[in-house]
Amino acid sequence: MPREGILVHNPYERMTKEQVRQIHHASMQILTDPGLISFNRRAAEIFASNGAEVTPVSSGDHPTWLVKIPEKLVLHALDSAPRIVKLGARNPDNALILNGEEPRVYFVTGSETNIWLDVEFPTYVKKSDPKIEIQVPEFRPRRGTVADLCQSAHVCEHLETLDGYIRTVNIQDKDITEDNKDVNKFFASLNNTTKHVMSGLTSLSQLDNVVNMARIIAGGEEELKQNPIISFITCLVKSPLQFVEDTTDTFIEVCKRGLPVVVSSSPQAGTTAPMKEAGIMAQINAEVLAGITLGQLVNKGTPVLYGSVPVRARMDNLDDSYGAVETSQYNVDCSQMARYYKIPNYSTSGVCDPRTPGTQSSVERLFSDILVTLSGPQYLHCAYGLLECNSVFCLTQAVLDDAHFQMIKFFLRPARIDETEIAESLKQIREVVATPQKLYISYIRRAMRSRQISPPYPFEGDRETDDVFALAYKRMQELLARPVDHIDPATTARIFEEIPGLLRRQVDGLKTEG
Amino acid sequence: MSEEIIALLKENVIQGRKTIEDEGVDESLDGTPGVLELTQSAIEKGIPADEIIMHGLTAGMQIVGEKFATKEYFIPDMLASAEAVGRAMDILKPYLEASNVETRGKFMIVTVKGDIHDIGKNIVAILLKGAGYEVNDLGIDVATEKIVEAVREDKPEYLGLSALLTTTMVVMGEIIEALKENGLRDKVKVLIGGTAVSDEYADEIGADAYCEDGFQAIKKLDAFQAART
Numbered sequence: 001m002p003r004e005g006i007l008v009h010n011p012y013e014r015m016t017k018e019q020v021r022q023i024h025h026a027s028m029q030i031l032t033d034p035g036l037i038s039f040n041r042r043a044a045e046i047f048a049s050n051g052a053e054v055t056p057v058s059s060g061d062h063p064t065w066l067v068k069i070p071e072k073l074v075l076h077a078l079d080s081a082p083r084i085v086k087l088g089a090r091n092p093d094n095a096l097i098l099n100g101e102e103p104r105v106y107f108v109t110g111s112e113t114n115i116w117l118d119v120e121f122p123t124y125v126k127k128s129d130p131k132i133e134i135q136v137p138e139f140r141p142r143r144g145t146v147a148d149l150c151q152s153a154h155v156c157e158h159l160e161t162l163d164g165y166i167r168t169v170n171i172q173d174k175d176i177t178e179d180n181k182d183v184n185k186f187f188a189s190l191n192n193t194t195k196h197v198m199s200g201l202t203s204l205s206q207l208d209n210v211v212n213m214a215r216i217i218a219g220g221e222e223e224l225k226q227n228p229i230i231s232f233i234t235c236l237v238k239s240p241l242q243f244v245e246d247t248t249d250t251f252i253e254v255c256k257r258g259l260p261v262v263v264s265s266s267p268q269a270g271t272t273a274p275m276k277e278a279g280i281m282a283q284i285n286a287e288v289l290a291g292i293t294l295g296q297l298v299n300k301g302t303p304v305l306y307g308s309v310p311v312r313a314r315m316d317n318l319d320d321s322y323g324a325v326e327t328s329q330y331n332v333d334c335s336q337m338a339r340y341y342k343i344p345n346y347s348t349s350g351v352c353d354p355r356t357p358g359t360q361s362s363v364e365r366l367f368s369d370i371l372v373t374l375s376g377p378q379y380l381h382c383a384y385g386l387l388e389c390n391s392v393f394c395l396t397q398a399v400l401d402d403a404h405f406q407m408i409k410f411f412l413r414p415a416r417i418d419e420t421e422i423a424e425s426l427k428q429i430r431e432v433v434a435t436p437q438k439l440y441i442s443y444i445r446r447a448m449r450s451r452q453i454s455p456p457y458p459f460e461g462d463r464e465t466d467d468v469f470a471l472a473y474k475r476m477q478e479l480l481a482r483p484v485d486h487i488d489p490a491t492t493a494r495i496f497e498e499i500p501g502l503l504r505r506q507v508d509g510l511k512t513e514g
Numbered sequence: 515m516s517e518e519i520i521a522l523l524k525e526n527v528i529q530g531r532k533t534i535e536d537e538g539v540d541e542s543l544d545g546t547p548g549v550l551e552l553t554q555s556a557i558e559k560g561i562p563a564d565e566i567i568m569h570g571l572t573a574g575m576q577i578v579g580e581k582f583a584t585k586e587y588f589i590p591d592m593l594a595s596a597e598a599v600g601r602a603m604d605i606l607k608p609y610l611e612a613s614n615v616e617t618r619g620k621f622m623i624v625t626v627k628g629d630i631h632d633i634g635k636n637i638v639a640i641l642l643k644g645a646g647y648e649v650n651d652l653g654i655d656v657a658t659e660k661i662v663e664a665v666r667e668d669k670p671e672y673l674g675l676s677a678l679l680t681t682t683m684v685v686m687g688e689i690i691e692a693l694k695e696n697g698l699r700d701k702v703k704v705l706i707g708g709t710a711v712s713d714e715y716a717d718e719i720g721a722d723a724y725c726e727d728g729f730q731a732i733k734k735l736d737a738f739q740a741a742r743t
Contacts, residue, residue: 436651437636442530442597444590446537 002086002095003163005106006409011376013336014329020340023333026282027289028071035068036241036290040248043067043236046297067243067290074289077296083342085260085303087164087379088227090217091194091485095227096163096379098305098344103335103376107405109156109398110166110233110381111309112200116144117356117387117394119473137469139356141392144169146176146188146503151480152395153192156384158479159398161405164196165189166233166381168393173503180501182206183213186230187495187502190217191487198262200233204250206501211257213499217487224259231260233307233346236294237287239267243294251291255298262346263291264307268320269330271313277326281333284310292343305379307346308334311389314353320389322351322382323364328371335375347377350401355388357397357469366404373408399472399479403458410454516561520570523552527574528581530594532601539591549598553605563609567646571599575644593637596644603643617648619739622702623674624652624661626685631678634708634727638674641728647672647735658685662692665702671742672735675721677708686711687719703738705731 038044044065048054053068087096118140126132152168181202189197218224234251254261265287267273273280310330314321338345349372352364385398461467529538531548578595581587643649677683693699703722716724725731
């Protein structure tokens with residue numbers, strides 16, 4: 001049985017059907033005028049050989065082509081792209097079934113941050129009354145390591161609402177190079193969680209090593225095909241409308257191997273996309289459709305996700321503003337467009353602008369988590385632990401986010417109103433009104449124990465002081481102490497024998513760094 | 515046989531089941547007699563009232579209290595058990611009087627004039643009754659003179675005044691003054707409760723205690739009781 005995620009009944013949509021069609025037609029026009037610039041020769045050749053209008057723009061060391069994609073090619077691609085994409089897992093019960101026609105949401109980590117945020121609780125003494133001491137969380141940013149990635153996967157394995165794992169932190173140990181980063185980040189993730197693992201690829205040269213590792217773990221070529229325990233994220237189209245040279249190569253190679261892959265586009269409204277909703281929507285939709293079309297031309301039927309990471313620019317410094325209200329609007333719109341095409345949507349919520357957890361972080365992340373979930377994207381990423389847009393990851397924050405999603409999932413349970421419930425309720429009302437106290441309290445208990453009543457906020461302290469972060473930190477430590485089901489020793493030995501570049505300390509102990 | 519009934523009584527108190535139709539914490543006792551039916555059976559079988567109370571009702575409540583302290587149980591569980599015990603005490607009352615067994619104390623509770631809110635008052639009444647106090651609930655929106663009269667007639671050791679509104683809390687002070695004027699103030703301990711009031715307010719109007727909730731009411735009454743003996 002795959003994981004359940006949460007099915008959103010009557011998903012929230014901002015656009016009318018007519019507005020969806022208008023965006024689609026605008027995107028079709030963009031794909032032919034102005035079209036896309038391709039920095040990737042193979043993409044230009046694939047499009048040209050399939051009937052697109054491809055014109056050389058510049059030559060020399062960095063040749064480029066103008067690619068104009070006719071609507072017919074896009075529609076064919078949308079026809080052949082699978083509506084249902086399975087993302088497998090080491091534990092088959094953790095598999096995810098993403099159905100482009102069903103607004104069932106899975107909650108996932110990511111994206112990759114450079115900074116890992118440690119938390120400490122120093123004691124402060126009140127100057128005017130030294131008897132009074134308080135402990136306040138203090139956050140210390142540092143570069144992420146392999147050990148951090150392992151720790152993060154370990155905790156995420158135990159977070160109840162978390163359905164899949166995208167590597168949370170960029171591993172920057174001294175002995176990590178471009179040539180061994182991919183195998184180590186995939187192994188660190190796969191060895192510490194039995195949930196689905198998704199990641200970008202740093203070096204195309206490592207793709208086959210990573211796929212071979214997954215093949216060994218899954219039990220063989222066919223087993224990996226049936227249970228794709230890994231998948232890839234590729235940002236092959238850089239906004240506005242440019243096929244990037246290296247990532248497009250990676251995308252093409254992943255498609256050839258038939259593993260699930262996200263076509264992700266991340267335009268920033270105001271700088272790399274128009275400021276207004278109609279403009280950024282028409283452009284991001286064109287960018288994603290261009291990628292999906294390329295993927296289907298490379299390998300008809302290869303599983304792809306409609307990846308949307310739209311964001312609005314901050315007006316003070318033009319940085320990304322994931323906390324901006326419009327960012328959630330764009331994501332909700334993208335979810336609607338993906339459903340229109342019946343392609344599973346890789347969406348974004350929970351990212352905030354501040355660099356440390358606190359009130360602003362909580363407001364921004366919960367705002368987008370609720371609204372974007374309501375729109376019913378199939379694969380909601382960035383949802384745990386991210387701060388300062390996509391640059392800081394805090395594991396304790398991820399534990400707090402798990403509590404947010406428990407609330408959201410509870411809220412989205414379907415209404416329990418039917419003949420039986422009504423009859424039972426009428427009986428209760430008549431019984432209680434006839435008693436002197438007129439209280440329904442004795443009927444609470446069965447409902448409470450059958451999980452029909454939402455649990456209390458797990459990090460509530462004594463209600464006099466704000467202990468939320470300290471309690472979440474304690475919870476994180478408890479989850480770290482709980483064992484995870486690592487890859488078995490024989491398989492691990494085979495992986496280390498056959499896959500070059502893996503760091504021995506990954507299996508010898510988390511805390512040792514090279 | 516009597517041991518079996520007492521054991522079942524205790525178990526039903528723990529499960530908070532009053533009657534055969536009640537839900538418990540789980541389904542294990544569904545469709546079997548609850549505290550009220552078992553209390554009646556126990557009397558019919560000639561089991562002494564004090565034994566029913568001590569080994570059935572109080573022993574069950576003891577476990578409920580422990581489960582509440584360890585957060586296995588929540589307030590709805592505690593209330594269900596307390597209500598079951600309270601109702602069983604009503605059945606046992608004539609037998610207790612006959613055998614000269616005394617209740618823990620007489621507690622009169624009322625929502626003051628102008629205020630119709632009674633959820634808190636009712637919960638306190640259930641909990642205190644379940645804890646073994648004899649509770650006389652005068653109801654809501656009760657005039658001061660009626661309260662004074664009831665105190666004079668019934669002679670409770672404790673009077674609990676409840677008010678939710680800032681506009682009605684002032685009546686509590688008027689009641690205390692009226693008790694003084696009628697020479698009853700030193701005959702009854704006055705405890706106040708409700709969202710609008712506080713420890714400070716209790717001091718201000720000359721009440722004997724402020725109770726934040728029903729559990730605190732039990733603790734304060736128990737302390738007063740201990741001081742009396």
